[in-house]
Amino acid sequence: MMPDYRSPYETCPDVCGNLERPGVALDMPLWIEHSHLDTTVDQLRIEEALNEMEWRGRHILHVGVGNSRFAERFAPEAALVDGLTVCQSEVARAQSLGIPNYTVYFLNKYGREFGLTLKNRYDFVIDNNLASYACCKYHFYRMLDNYLWAMKPGGRILTDQRGMDFTVEEKRWILSYQDLEALEKKFPVRVSRVTGTVYAIASEVTR
Ligand SMILES: C[S@@+](CC[C@H](N)C(=O)[O-])C[C@H]1O[C@@H](n2cnc3c(N)ncnc32)[C@H](O)[C@@H]1O
Numbered sequence: 001m002m003p004d005y006r007s008p009y010e011t012c013p014d015v016c017g018n019l020e021r022p023g024v025a026l027d028m029p030l031w032i033e034h035s036h037l038d039t040t041v042d043q044l045r046i047e048e049a050l051n052e053m054e055w056r057g058r059h060i061l062h063v064g065v066g067n068s069r070f071a072e073r074f075a076p077e078a079a080l081v082d083g084l085t086v087c088q089s090e091v092a093r094a095q096s097l098g099i100p101n102y103t104v105y106f107l108n109k110y111g112r113e114f115g116l117t118l119k120n121r122y123d124f125v126i127d128n129n130l131a132s133y134a135c136c137k138y139h140f141y142r143m144l145d146n147y148l149w150a151m152k153p154g155g156r157i158l159t160d161q162r163g164m165d166f167t168v169e170e171k172r173w174i175l176s177y178q179d180l181e182a183l184e185k186k187f188p189v190r191v192s193r194v195t196g197t198v199y200a201i202a203s204e205v206t207r
Helices: 041-051 069-074 088-097 137-150 177-185
Strands: 059-063 080-085 102-106 122-126 151-160 189-193 198-203
Touching: 041 069, 041 122, 041 151, 041 198, 059 069, 069 080, 069 088, 080 088, 088 102, 122 137, 137 151, 177 189, 177 198
Parallel strands: 059 080, 059 122, 080 102, 122 151
Antiparallel strands: 151 198, 189 198
């Protein structure tokens, strides 16, 4: 990474001011409702990468549950899968499936309720749309802080370049691998490539 590299999103407002409902598209089913859509290519790539790791018996947080096929696949052999969504029909689908070890929360990943709601600690956080719904720098960083707070020491966030290329509103929220590496200067994290497109952000928080 170039020493003076500045990510495109650095030109975004520091704080959006919408502290009660941060993020974009919260009322737009077109962007947030995947309950009856196929799993995205990026999500499937992360699943394949995760499958090569030691995920059995571990705690997993899936951010943006979509059709809940992730939980159908991984919850039976994980210790637990917790899921987040801002879409009520995704909650309804998740609950209708009755998957053991799987709990879905209607919870905003950028919000302060995150730390008040989740009680588990995770070995893996799966989020294929890290900044796709971001509103401002504060809430993007708050999301990362939320994830680090919720992760066990050595826990990893897994994401994919295709999801990082997708943004609902602002193109400056498209992230590159270099943008993830730049986070190492702001947060106690170590970024690495898992495959050609799947990346890991490992927590270096010591408790
Ligand atoms: C494009 S869909 C992807 C679904 C699934 N991960 C996949 O790739 O097939 C985006 C998901 O992120 C969720 N989402 C959007 N904004 C969110 C936020 N602020 N907090 C938590 N989840 C959010 C949506 O409800 C939806 O489940």
